[in-house]
Amino acid sequence: MQVLTTDIIVVGGGGAGLRAAIAAAQIRPDARISLLSKVYPMRSHTVAAEGGAAAVTLAEDSLDAHFQDTVAGSDWLADQLVVEHFVKAAYQELVQLEHWGCPWSRKADGSIQVRRFGGMKTERTWFAADKTGFHILHTLFQTSLQYPAIQRLDEFFVLDLLVSEQQVLGVLALQLNSGELFQILAPKVILATGGAGRLFHYNTNGGIVTGDGMALAYRHGVALRDMEFVQYHPTGLPGSGILITEAARGEGGILLNKDGYRYLQDYGLGPETPLGQPKNKYMELGPRDKLSQAFWQQQQAGLTGDYQGHAVVYLDLRHLGAQKLAERLPFICELSRSYVNIDPVQQPIPIRPAVHYTMGGILTDLHGETSISGLYAIGECASVGLHGANRLGSNSLTELLVFGKAAGEHAAQSLPPTNTSQPTAANIQAQSRQLQLASLFGAKQQHSVASLRKAMTLAMEQGCGIYRDDAGMQQCRSTLLELQQQLAKLKVSDHSKVFNTELIQYLELSFGLDVALTICESALARKESRGAHQRLDPGLTQRNDQDFLQHTLAYRAADGRVALRYQPVRITSLPPAARVYGAAAKQGA
């Protein structure tokens, strides 16, 4: 086993990890910053974000308005102090990316163009055509290349955190192209490993989004917060789940059922807005949870169409015309033509909801630090408190930047002056993990990693989907527990060292099952409906602030089960109120 010593380890090379590494390198050009990822950084899933990044930009907009939209969007489960901090820091972070070369879309006079997004009352979403995440990721990756302090460890998979007495000591990682184990020692470890969308069968996420970082922290006693809140994006392609951005609706796209009816007006989002005149927070620009729930209602009522065996509704962009589609939504046109053989200029796109984002994650403070000293978490793997029960589209790309920077700076500023590494404690833990790893190999068996993984994703889809009930979640939980037992008995049949993808998938599934159980247990215990967590059980279909205006904290108990605790929600200035959109919001205002 090789041992490397460094100052800051960043695990994950997506938007948050890169932003943190750059921030640390700017403050401490003399430090050694190891950017470690299981893929090359530019493959990270930030690349697939399409729509944009939110920050108050127009004169008629205000920080308070962005704050209110985010808190109401979260169904009052966001940490209001965190939201206040976020909306203040957002604009300067997007300007910073502009200075690093991000090709933001522009108005005729050369100033920044902003677009509408769901749940936002004013246009405040910066975008780079419909490939915003791609451009943010490549801008950050290419910018990072000019900092010699940042040393990449590409295609390293983290097996475990090294921790002693609530202080992080480093990570244990597997180099994929050699199969060699590395103990990498550092007083600071920043987890930026992304979400866990791949736990579900239909999802918009890349194959790498398996919840690794969440499980790493959870196994060392850090709380996973608000895990029951999983966002379904209302517009994924049928079958694959490939994402069709919300910006398609921001530009004026409409949703139709099989009869060509704009059904959203029946679910508290109306009245119908005229074609070509999208209105913020009405109809198609309602928030994601409400839109996905409306799909489910239509499906129950038999009003959805069929695309190769998948229930679908239709996203109609035809009225935008070929020129605007080519200018504003070129990637959407390309995806639709390639993957469902539909030209959006000529025909509506069949779409259905697909899991997109995990609102919950590793509990952190405002700097991204966790309950383990020196261990940070940022981006989708973290729960800093921004999204509550439902994330608004375009808040998360900005989140990567604001909190990536905060964690990178905090870690760099608080580096210990002298070497504090505890090689002995780290080594004992690493040696024991090495033995465990060796015991995973064996002969081929009846079950495979792939078959267990599929069983998990189907169980999650069935039990923890758009609408949930007690019986379904109980069933999901017992399936997950059974799968954990089966996985423990399963052996990895590929004994090779170089790029052993079966081993990696085994480890990802082991992480994923831990995370799936926290989602299921947190959801079972939340006996109310809020944001993305909607229950069908009688008496639990409404929000219940009396009992549940609080965060769920999921801990790993000594016996391996999930133990739940609760944490009050920090409310600074916006007391809980009814969450309404469309005309109802206007009446309430």
Added chain:
Amino acid sequence: MEKTIIIQRYNPEQDQAPSAERYQVPFDHSTSVLDALLYIQQQLDPTLAFRWSCRMAICGSCGVMVNKIPKLGCKTFLRDYPAELTISALDHFPIEKDLISDMAVFLDHLQAVKPYLINDSKNTEPHRQTPAQLKKYQKFSSCINCGLCYAACPQFGLNPEFLGPAAIVTAQRYNLDSRDQGKAQRMPQLNGKNGVWACTFVGFCADVCPKHLDPAAAVNQGKVASATDMLISIFKP
């Protein structure tokens, strides 16, 4: 309906050279080459190694040769091929295992062209950049770093030191950006013997680019820029 997928397998721990294995894979109208590889890995042989992630042609992971043409696995469909198709690792890169290529040289070349905005302004507001100025470099900013153009480039095959299409595209992306002041720092690389002049304008890179960036045009624009550079007399071919 099934098709035969012939894969060039290679495990450095036991093989001297790649060898072909055949698999029968069911398909329908929407089955991509990536779907076929995933089927083989999940149902037939878990030891098959390949890279993939987004499955929507934006992360750039899944480049392979399909019937000797560089393709993104996720954007290439079985429906477009006859009953048999052959898949191998990208040409011109060392093979690490099965369909996984060693991309280190690609990343070195990318880094060599200083692929970042060079501008010392301390302004706290965004630069102005008109849609026309954006358009000048926008296409070249869409490179997904998949490496297909390197697998297509005969010059890179002969001389791995050649910067290659994607790195030159990216250099041009910054050189053409109205906010950038770094062109003079990039020109020595572009002018050098492994820069634009090493390209013989075969143009295959442009044919295989999954984002239709026309790297050949970027290289040629680079030649014009290079030719007008004061170093022309030294680097004339």
